Amino acid sequence: MTTLTYSEENYLKAIFHLSEEGKKSVSTNDISAEMKNRPASVSDMLRKLGEKKVIEYRKYYGVHITEEGKKLALQTIRKHRLWEVFLVEKLNFSWDEVHEVADELEHIKSRLLIQRLDEYLGFPKFDPHGDPIPDEYGDIRSRPRLPLSEIEINGTGQIVAVKDSSAAFLRYLDKIGAYIGARIKVLDKVEFDGSVEILVDNKKSVFMSKDVVGNILVMQ
């Protein structure tokens, strides 16, 4: 059984997330940017994660996460998201306050704790940001979703998740009433800068920048 330190768990989680973003191999610089550590520190950690067989590491050619690594990363992600649900549902945190705390709680090592927490929360399938919660075997059932930016004029949909979980972005969404589950309709799109006019929840028309509509995920 592979055991990882807090730091190794954080790196592996970052590598997993970067892997999900399409590209086959993840670069040292990508990880460096994500983790806010210098590339030299990343290289060192990659060597260690390679030795532990949670990634495949070929010097100078980036890394691939292994099946074992994926499983471990999903465990950490599961814990992170369950704790986020707990904080919001039980402790009345708002969705922009949970991230840092969950980033610490996700490392607590107790199988029983997570089983019981899951049960206590009613086996939630999604976290407060709409992200799917893997089961204890690492199985994850994500619903189909696409960026709001890709909806055509007059197209409609429902917000199911956010890509960016920063407090600033989430508070902005609160302000315009764009919560998870809200219905949206695209009223107009500006070719020039990618900005969009959206009808939120059938009551409010809001102009959103390209950046914003790229970070809102909807299902149709």
Place this chain on the structure above:
Amino acid sequence: MTTLTYSEENYLKAIFHLSEEGKKSVSTNDISAEMKNRPASVSDMLRKLGEKKVIEYRKYYGVHITEEGKKLALQTIRKHRLWEVFLVEKLNFSWDEVHEVADELEHIKSRLLIQRLDEYLGFPKFDPHGDPIPDEYGDIRSRPRLPLSEIEINGTGQIVAVKDSSAAFLRYLDKIGAYIGARIKVLDKVEFDGSVEILVDNKKSVFMSKDVVGNILVMQ
């Protein structure tokens, strides 16, 4: 504002607990035994804690915890005990399963988290082992209590806490029905080995060793 690492918090908590056990100054060896680290490691840590002014450290003469140190230790203890209550009350842990997990959870750094947890649990005053929970200013109101070993023959009382929180001891207490709140009566005492016969909860007569009755705390 003094910030401590996980390790420093653990040492300080140990020093605080050892200080409470009567003696004015705590020795390096005491701490070493409590923390299961070698004395040399303890010496090193004492120097650091001394520099941070959370203890008074005179080489070769043991340590005293300072007011600042006491406050910080009580914060950690508060978190530890609140998490224990959470685990037992909300996640259905039994009182012998909570200690290790709480020992990790106690280090999570979020003021809001602890305030909300406290509120969510209904501002509990005692943890599952009967130990008092300090408030957010470090004030702690302990109820008067004494070891069961000090009750005279025919004396009665009520179990309010346990000194030893090891799983083995707590499971033994479960077996004999000696939960927190149980009424007890001392039926007989054996001079020779300090063992005692106790009527538990008005229904069960149990023989307990000196060791056991020394670790059960009662109020009369």
Place this chain on the structure above:
DNA sequence: ATTATTTTTTAGTATAGACTAAATTAGTAT
């Protein structure tokens, strides 16, 4: 008052995880 024992500290080493600066490799442009 010496000597012996126990306790504690110091010195030196190890590992984890970060850093900077320098060297090396891969990829791109001429």
Place this chain on the structure above:
DNA sequence: ATACTAATTTAGTCTATACTAAAAAATAAT
């Protein structure tokens, strides 16, 4: 094919926290 640039790794340093072995101080025993 060669030279330039960007990405990456290596080398060396630092801090935190542990360890063992040796030295030093305090305490106990004679």
